[in-house]
Amino acid sequence: MNRYQIFKELRKHRKLAEKRAINFEQNKMAKWLFWILGLMVIGYLIFFAVIFAMIANDSSSTTALELIFGMMPFVLLIDFLVRFMAQQTPAQLVKPYILLPIPKNVCIDSFVLTSLFSTGNLVWFAMLIPYALMSVVFSYGFWAAIGMLVCYYLFILANSQWYSIVRTLITNSMRWWILPICVYALMALPVIIKGGSEKGWDSFFDFYSSIGTAIEQGSILPYLIALVLLLVLAFINRHLQIINVWREISRVEKTTHLKSVSRFAFLDQYGEIGQYIQLEIKTIMRNKNPRKGFIFATAIVLMFSLLISFTTAYDGQFMTNFWCIYNYAIYGAMMILKVMCNEGNYIDCLMVRRENILKLLRAKYIFYSVLLFLPFLLMLPTVFSGKWSILMLVSYGVFTAGFQYFLLFQMAVYNKQTVPLNTKFLSKNGMENNYYQLLVEMAAFFLPLPLIMLMQAVLGNTVAYLTMLVIGIAFIATSPMWMRNIYTRMMKRKYILLEGFRASR
Numbered sequence: 001m002n003r004y005q006i007f008k009e010l011r012k013h014r015k016l017a018e019k020r021a022i023n024f025e026q027n028k029m030a031k032w033l034f035w036i037l038g039l040m041v042i043g044y045l046i047f048f049a050v051i052f053a054m055i056a057n058d059s060s061s062t063t064a065l066e067l068i069f070g071m072m073p074f075v076l077l078i079d080f081l082v083r084f085m086a087q088q089t090p091a092q093l094v095k096p097y098i099l100l101p102i103p104k105n106v107c108i109d110s111f112v113l114t115s116l117f118s119t120g121n122l123v124w125f126a127m128l129i130p131y132a133l134m135s136v137v138f139s140y141g142f143w144a145a146i147g148m149l150v151c152y153y154l155f156i157l158a159n160s161q162w163y164s165i166v167r168t169l170i171t172n173s174m175r176w177w178i179l180p181i182c183v184y185a186l187m188a189l190p191v192i193i194k195g196g197s198e199k200g201w202d203s204f205f206d207f208y209s210s211i212g213t214a215i216e217q218g219s220i221l222p223y224l225i226a227l228v229l230l231l232v233l234a235f236i237n238r239h240l241q242i243i244n245v246w247r248e249i250s251r252v253e254k255t256t257h258l259k260s261v262s263r264f265a266f267l268d269q270y271g272e273i274g275q276y277i278q279l280e281i282k283t284i285m286r287n288k289n290p291r292k293g294f295i296f297a298t299a300i301v302l303m304f305s306l307l308i309s310f311t312t313a314y315d316g317q318f319m320t321n322f323w324c325i326y327n328y329a330i331y332g333a334m335m336i337l338k339v340m341c342n343e344g345n346y347i348d349c350l351m352v353r354r355e356n357i358l359k360l361l362r363a364k365y366i367f368y369s370v371l372l373f374l375p376f377l378l379m380l381p382t383v384f385s386g387k388w389s390i391l392m393l394v395s396y397g398v399f400t401a402g403f404q405y406f407l408l409f410q411m412a413v414y415n416k417q418t419v420p421l422n423t424k425f426l427s428k429n430g431m432e433n434n435y436y437q438l439l440v441e442m443a444a445f446f447l448p449l450p451l452i453m454l455m456q457a458v459l460g461n462t463v464a465y466l467t468m469l470v471i472g473i474a475f476i477a478t479s480p481m482w483m484r485n486i487y488t489r490m491m492k493r494k495y496i497l498l499e500g501f502r503a504s505r
Contacts, residue, residue, distance in 0.1 A: 045127035053134035064135035065212030070205040083163045154226035161233035276363030287421035297334040305378035328400035336408040344418030344501035358487040369401045395469035402475030416500025
């Protein structure tokens with residue numbers, strides 16, 4: 001087979017990947033719901049296109065092309081962050097082909113090219129095309145509108161390669177988060193230098209809107225810059241993926257001799273539940289992937305707590321509710337959502353004794369509920385400064401431990417993909433293709449908000465907080481019942497779960 005034939009075959013494999021996946025049936029319905037959600041996102045993008053077009057048409061100081069390119073850094077930043085939910089890196093897709101007589105470099109090249117042809121790169125056209133029709137075509141002509149779309153598309157493709165580079169580096173080490181932070185700080189340099197003043201934002205906007213000015217004047221320089229950037233990032237991405245795949249293939253297991261064994265003797269008094277809490281703690285402490293997830297979640301909690309407590313950026317009613325709920329739910333969204341996936345590595349041992357898994361789930365629930373004290377303590381400055389009330393802080397925490405954890409723990413019934421404890425790149429299946437997880441995560445984050453806002457509007461803040469507190473306490477008090485319900489449903493699917501965990505190791 002030549003390179004083109006290999007590319008066609010691998011592209012066909014990726015298109016059929018979800019049908020071959022062990023979680024296909026549970027994803028099938030969830031994917032329909034995900035597509036409905038996608039249509040809602042497209043609707044919002046069209047709405048924003050109308051708003052921006054009206055602003056551009058009414059503006060006498062900024063042209064339509066200058067406005068849309070002045071906003072491009074924000075579009076690319078949002079695009080970069082959203083890709084973490086859905087896009088896998090090429091190195092994560094190689095494992096099924098490792099033992100086949102196919103050059104690994106050709107596999108990587110194929111997956112890099114496939115990422116460029118992904119339909120996800122076209123989503124932003126739901127905003128760009130209506131904007132072009134309403135503000136660019138009739139002012140600058142058809143070819144100017146085409147030029148705008150082509151230039152934007154090249155930058156979005158470059159952004160997809162930038163994401164893949166950053167994602168791969170972060171998988172190696174969390175320290176690589178410094179790279180995107182520095183890059184985006186460099187992009188916002190005019191704002192930083194002038195302390196976020198109006199002149200700083202004007203300089204920032206003028207710099208990026210000059211791309212639109214160049215397109216108006218018929219210059220090919222913006223296209224050349226975007227194309228060169230795309231080619232450079234694609235070359236770096238390809239080289240990086242090859243390095244990491246070969247490093248993982250040639251990895252030698254190291255046996256370390258522990259000088260001391262961490263013991264949490266105070267947990268022994270709680271019997272088997274205490275032992276399973278120790279297991280959860282030691283899993284995080286001793287294994288790379290769980291430890292990385294815990295550190296990442298803690299860093300996000302710390303960052304958002306500082307932003308909430310010491311800035312005025314999120315002082316509005318909606319943002320206050322959203323960020324308080326979000327900050328409490330980070331540990332759940334990043335760790336509980338994949339409940340039992342780590343245990344998939346040794347699920348057979350847990351199935352040996354009756355109700356082992358029930359006790360494990362209870363231990364996990366206790367551990368992650370106690371962990372909520374960390375965001376609670378970090379957000380206390382908002383109470384001391386008078387921004388939030390202690391009732392609000394307590395009620396949101398209890399609501400998270402009750403209702404939101406109730407939703408997230410339901411994934412124990414449906415998760416059947418093993419997450420490697422230490423292997424980084426060559427896992428059989430990425431969790432990103434589990435639409436069911438995405439839907440549960442979105443439900444846990446966004447369903448409470450309309451309920452809270454409605455209660456605040458109708459009943460007032462105090463009654464709303466008390467209602468949330470009561471709901472949270474009710475779910476916590478009934479946790480033995482719904483935990484047993486989860487366990488019972490898991491046992492009915494025992495052989496399906498075992499098959500899935502074994503197949504995905």
